[in-house]
Amino acid sequence: MKETLNYIQENKQLYIDELFELLRIASISADPAYKDEVLKCADEVARFLENAGADNVEVCATKGYPIVYGEKLIDPNLPTVLVYGHYDVQPPDPLELWKKPPFEPYIEKTEIHPEGAIFARGSADDKGQFFMHIKALEAMMKTNTLPCNVKCIFEGEEEVGSKSLEAFVNENKEKLSCDVILISDTHIYSNEQPTVTTGLRGLSYVEVEVEGPNRDLHSGLYGGAVPNPIHVLSRMIANLIDDNGHITIEGFYDNVETVSEEERAEMNKLKDDQEHFKKSIGLNGVEGEKGYTTLERTSIRPTLDCNGIWGGYIGEGAKTVIPSKAFAKISMRLVPYQTPEEITEKFTKYFEKLAPANVKVKVTPHHGGMPYVLPSDTKEFRAAKAAMETAFGKEVLPYRSGGSIPITAMFEQVLEAKSVLMGFGLDSDAIHSPNEHYGLYNFYKGIESIPLFFENYAK
Numbered sequence: 001m002k003e004t005l006n007y008i009q010e011n012k013q014l015y016i017d018e019l020f021e022l023l024r025i026a027s028i029s030a031d032p033a034y035k036d037e038v039l040k041c042a043d044e045v046a047r048f049l050e051n052a053g054a055d056n057v058e059v060c061a062t063k064g065y066p067i068v069y070g071e072k073l074i075d076p077n078l079p080t081v082l083v084y085g086h087y088d089v090q091p092p093d094p095l096e097l098w099k100k101p102p103f104e105p106y107i108e109k110t111e112i113h114p115e116g117a118i119f120a121r122g123s124a125d126d127k128g129q130f131f132m133h134i135k136a137l138e139a140m141m142k143t144n145t146l147p148c149n150v151k152c153i154f155e156g157e158e159e160v161g162s163k164s165l166e167a168f169v170n171e172n173k174e175k176l177s178c179d180v181i182l183i184s185d186t187h188i189y190s191n192e193q194p195t196v197t198t199g200l201r202g203l204s205y206v207e208v209e210v211e212g213p214n215r216d217l218h219s220g221l222y223g224g225a226v227p228n229p230i231h232v233l234s235r236m237i238a239n240l241i242d243d244n245g246h247i248t249i250e251g252f253y254d255n256v257e258t259v260s261e262e263e264r265a266e267m268n269k270l271k272d273d274q275e276h277f278k279k280s281i282g283l284n285g286v287e288g289e290k291g292y293t294t295l296e297r298t299s300i301r302p303t304l305d306c307n308g309i310w311g312g313y314i315g316e317g318a319k320t321v322i323p324s325k326a327f328a329k330i331s332m333r334l335v336p337y338q339t340p341e342e343i344t345e346k347f348t349k350y351f352e353k354l355a356p357a358n359v360k361v362k363v364t365p366h367h368g369g370m371p372y373v374l375p376s377d378t379k380e381f382r383a384a385k386a387a388m389e390t391a392f393g394k395e396v397l398p399y400r401s402g403g404s405i406p407i408t409a410m411f412e413q414v415l416e417a418k419s420v421l422m423g424f425g426l427d428s429d430a431i432h433s434p435n436e437h438y439g440l441y442n443f444y445k446g447i448e449s450i451p452l453f454f455e456n457y458a459k
């Protein structure tokens with residue numbers, strides 16, 4: 001192990017230059033205008049994987065964006081780790097809020113990252129994180145210390161629902177067979193308190209439309225006498241959560257897992273620094289479901305948020321109009337044992353019921369995903385905890401995260417293997433936001449932790 005870590009130490013600077021090459025590619029999966037960039041990114045990832053020493057590197061075509069595959073199989077009697085990551089990124093807008101262009105990576109020091117952080121779209125989610133695995137593999141190959149088999153898959157549609165990967169996994173069960181899946185696409189609690197992610201929330205996502213009059217109306221001639229769809233929609237959305245922070249959808253909590261007092265006590269061991277939390281996002285107060293801490297509200301409890309709302313006139317100047325329609329996008333984060341199908345159905349029924357009789361509503365479901373949990377009394381968790389404790393030189397605690405990686409539940413179902421979420425970002429990395437960044441300290445701790453995980457797991 002020492003020689004692996006030494007090798008990493010000696011090649012540190014090179015890794016940054018290489019990662020910058022990936023970060024310069026605008027692999028935005030949501031926007032068809034960037035198709036060529038996404039495809040180019042897949043080829044580059046394959047090239048890096050090949051250079052790292054992986055065998056049978058392939059850019060596997062799918063109905064959507066390709067899946068990059070590579071492997072190093074050394075002995076069928078040894079366990080196999082399947083590494084997963086995604087090379088697509090979220091759209092960078094609003095562009096004007098970036099200090100420098102999103103696909104021109106640079107390093108700058110910040111208060112939280114005194115060693116410097118890499119700024120670029122995808123630096124933390126997920127290029128900077130899956131690239132750690134390629135470099136860790138390379139280090140193990142170069143120093144002849146790979147302790148087990150490894151397979152890698154990197155997809156290009158995670159940010160838009162992983163549809164092609166779903167099909168690929170179903171069709172390639174044998175090719176992807178493994179003992180454990182290792183993923184770096186989450187964050188730790190803080191650099192002072194590193195954590196292994198033991199849970200992810202599921203997701204149900206809907207778009208709603210409220211239609212009032214059959215055309216836009218003059219607000220002077222009709223105002224005051226007809227339902228205004230914007231008013232109606234706002235009232236309906238406001239009614240989805242009550243004064244105690246409870247979601248009012250009928251049956252919404254029916255299947256929610258009751259987390260034991262022990263587990264709640266364990267998770268609340270994390271120093272819940274409310275002052276820092278509020279300051280970091282410019283708030284003077286928090287809110288949420290009554291009876292739960294901020295940590296619990298963002299992990300073991302389901303939530304509902306309006307992500308966007310529009311309708312009527314939003315251009316320059318004033319236009320006196322009552323719009324015919326109003327729209328909103330609404331996401332719900334789910335916990336075990338809720339399912340996106342169940343929740344989407346309950347939402348739709350309830351939303352239709354909430355609507356006054358003089359408007360029409362339409363609910364269109366988008367992609368969803370199942371929640372996922374890795375219990376802390378498993379060998380998968382212990383291997384990750386021990387690896388990170390060695391790398392960080394600190395105690396590592398379990399941490400249930402609020403985000404979603406829907407493919408983890410599918411991996412469990414189809415490949416019958418647990419996913420270990422050993423991510424190294426921070427919640428302050430501004431993923432999906434302007435000025436996304438990834439700490440150099442975190443990047444290097446990640447590269448060091450990975451070979452240690454392999455070693456622990458193969459034991």
Ligand code: BES
Nearest residue numbers: 125158159160161185186187401403404
């Ligand atoms: N890497 C994130 C998920 C994440 C980030 C989980 C930090 C935990 C901590 C992933 O790329 C993502 O953005 N997932 C989406 C869901 C997906 C279906 C679009 C999400 O959580 O909104």
Ligand code: MN
Nearest residue numbers: 125126158185
């Ligand atoms: Mn991600």
Ligand code: MN
Nearest residue numbers: 090125159432
């Ligand atoms: Mn993401």
